[in-house]
Structures are given as C-alpha cells and as structure tokens.
Amino acid sequence: MSIETISTNTAFGGTQGVYRHASSATGTDMTFSVYVPPHAEGAKLPVVWYLSGLTCTHANVTDKGGFRAACAEHGVIFVAPDTSPRGDDVPDDEGYDFGKGAGFYVDATQAPWAANFRMRSYVEDELAALIAAQFPMADMARQAITGHSMGGHGALTIGLRNPARFASISAFAPIASPLACGWGEKALGGYLGPDKAAWRAYDACALIADGARVDALLVDQGDADQFLVEQLKPELLREACAAAGIDLTLRMQPGYDHSYYFIETFMADHIAWHAERLKR
C-alpha cells in the first residue's frame, strides 16, 4: 500500500496533508486528508474520523470544518475521506443525492454500482489499514467517528456496527434513518435493491432496533436546517435510543442551518467530547 502526497501545510503546529492512493475497495484512485497535530516524537495519538455529506469531497471539511485548533489542543488525528469513488469510468446519476459524491457508506450490491461504490469496505477496512500503515503516530486502538448529514448517517452506522473499534460516536445533522426518508430510499434502493431487509445494516435506527448497542451518542442538529423535517428526522434516533437505553445527547441548536457554519460552530465541542473518551 503506497500513497501519494498531494499537499502538506503547517497549521496550528501540526501538518494538514492531502493524499491519494489506488483503492482496491473502489477500484479507483481515492483522495483523503489527514491532520496530524503537534506531538512529541514517538507519541501515539488517537484518531477521529469525519465522514462528509452529499456532494462533498475531503476538501469541504478540510477547508471549512474548523477542526484543527481543537485537534491541536487535544492531540488527536483527524481523517477525512471522500464520499464516493470518482473518475470517468465510475457510473453516476444526474441527481446530487446518488452516485458520485453520494456513496452513503454502503457496499453496493446492484449493477452498475457494485463494482465501485464500496464505501463501507473502503472506510471500515482499506483506509483504516492504510492510515495504520502510513501514519505510525496513529493509535488505531483509540478511534472515534463523526460526520455530517449523509456522513452523520455513515458515522452512526459504522460506529454502531463496530462498537469495539470506536470509543465514541457523534454526528452533525445526521440522516437518522435512510429507511424513512427520500434520500435514503433512493440511495439504498439504488445501491442495495428493493429488499429492505438488506438496508437495515445501513440505518442507525434499524441497527439499534436489531440490537446494536453503544454507551453514548452526541448529535447536534440545527433547528433552521432545511432538511430537518423531510430527510434528517432526529426524533427517530431519539425514539430508537430511548427504547434501547442508549444515552443520546441530542442538542437542537436554535437558528442553525445545514451548512459548514453550523458544523464549525460545534466542531470543537465534538472534538473535545471524543478526546475525553479517547484518553488512555
């Protein structure tokens, strides 16, 4: 496994890098960013994953997420993958909510998507192994995961399926239940086919109903978010967590929309929350 360094820049005493590699999971080149905070030589640092939302690449949060100051303060590595495979040979959809930029963190089973749209395997397995191999200061025994919107769905579902790997899970305005919204029905139907039993591994509320358990979840949600009622539906996550006895902190943030202005505002809180749970 080798990676190509696209750029590195000093920031808050650490290094913000952007990297590319040939992915066997997706069959394409994939680009991702990693921020490594200042640290003592030989130190091992916990890793926070951030999964981005529809239409995004690694660059949105890298430019606008406002995470570096908090990561430097708490000494955590921040990894931001892309949201889908890319390239002229990758199938696409005319909508912004399916195909490129909209991988939904699933392993597709339906043609023509199954060959490339394997973002579950990419994030859960391949990129994690790559980070472990290429960033020797990354302590893969201490990982947390967060994300925004589609990436919030990704963080919740990947976290719920892998509770031993992720010490903490949070999300910004996540799609709480793809089974119960238009974005999810289109994406999971397209990638996984009509049998909704196959969707349940990719739905946070269904995973919890089916027995997945974690100690705690942190979710921030703007109450002026234009996608709140039709797509995000945090009340479904609240009901699922209440029924399962999961300690969900769901903060409805007055006046905030779905943008990175919302994310940057609460990013330091999330980094601190994860850092507390990632202490040795």
Next chain:
Amino acid sequence: MSIETISTNTAFGGTQGVYRHASSATGTDMTFSVYVPPHAEGAKLPVVWYLSGLTCTHANVTDKGGFRAACAEHGVIFVAPDTSPRGDDVPDDEGYDFGKGAGFYVDATQAPWAANFRMRSYVEDELAALIAAQFPMADMARQAITGHSMGGHGALTIGLRNPARFASISAFAPIASPLACGWGEKALGGYLGPDKAAWRAYDACALIADGARVDALLVDQGDADQFLVEQLKPELLREACAAAGIDLTLRMQPGYDHSYYFIETFMADHIAWHAERLKR
C-alpha cells in the same frame, strides 16, 4: 445606499452575511462579507477590517479564515471586502497579480484602470460609510484593520494613512514595500504610472519614512512562505519601524507557508490583539 443580502448563516451565535451593492467608487457591483457576533440588543461593537490577497474575493477568508470563534469570543464585527472591481466591463490583465483580483488598495490614475480600480476610496470611504449606515451595531469610532499579503499591504498603508481611525493595525505576511518587489512594481506602475513619487502613499515603508506614525504593529510571517524573499521582505518593515520608533512585533513563524492554513493558525491571536486595543 442600499445593499442586497446574498446569504446569512448563523455561526458561533452570530450571523455571517454576504452582501452586494452598487459601488460608486468602482462603478461596479461589489460583494463583501460581514460577521456580526452575538451581542446584547443595543450594544455597539468594534469593527475589524480584513483585506484579502491576490486572486481572492471576500469568500476565501469567510470560508477559511477561522475568525468567527474569536470574533464571537471578543465581540467584534469582521468585515471582508473584495480585492478589486469585477464584471465583464472591467479591464483585466492576463496575470494573476494585476487587474481583477489584484486591486492593491489604490486609486488608479492610469487608463484603462482609473475608471474602476479605486479600492482605496472604496475601502476607506464608501464601504466604511455603508457599514455605518447598514449595521447599526457597528461602532465606527472603534476600528482596526488587518489583511494578508497584498491585503496586508493594504491594511498597513490604509492604517498608516488613517491613524486616528484605526486603533490597531496588523498583517499576515504583508507585502512590506511594493516599491521594492516585482508584484509592487508591476501593480503600482500599472495603476499609478512611472513616477514613483506617486507610489509612496501606497508603500508602508515609504509612508513611515515620510512621517506616518502609529504606536504599534503586529505582523506574522511564515518562514517557509514561498514569497518571503522575493516579494514580502518583512526586513524592510522592520528597518522602517526601527528608524521611526514604531513598536513592531514581527513574528517569524517556523514552518508556515503563505496559505490560509497559516492565516487560520494566527487569526485568533490577531483578533485578540485588536480586541484589547478596541476596548472602550
């Protein structure tokens, strides 16, 4: 004077807005951004101006500057103008360092630039009056100015020419002396003609040599900045300030380049520095 609101988003408890208006100074529509932090009704807040560098619009710092958390903490308004007039009718140059995106904060006197490239009057007079009229919480008796690269040059020169208006002045990697670098020679020669006596009002070091005085200046400069030696030349500002008895804090920052990763790292320091000097 009226303005059109392009967007507003809640961030860190305040409002990040982007606005457009018909400028009489430039004869074009001009776009700018204003962040108003959370504040008590009726409160009057100081104003920090940020002038951007070559190729930038208001959007670069608005997206990547990392100023909102500090502005919210200290209760200061942040104003970010564009760097030049824009539009199909505005003359341009094929280089990135002259014409659109490169107004250099001068009032051009040479054809074809003189009709539109009047960024000195725009920032010093027109936009200041517009902010005063449209943002009643802005306390125009308490202003500070900063900027990056070409905009650092703008902040230094506008600040040095208007010491009664700006309580404090800082810069990130400024062009210290347009008279003494290729960017400056091209821009000031193009906008102002060959008589270098006319350039001196747009050169921080010349302004100081010619008698401009302020109490203190804060400058951060990355020592890995690719433009440091040929274009920025902070040593010229150090010499001018030493000769004039101006208290210059020039911090050479190890490993930092010319990018917004550098700016975001030290932005909170600059906001705090200005806020301290803007206290009632």
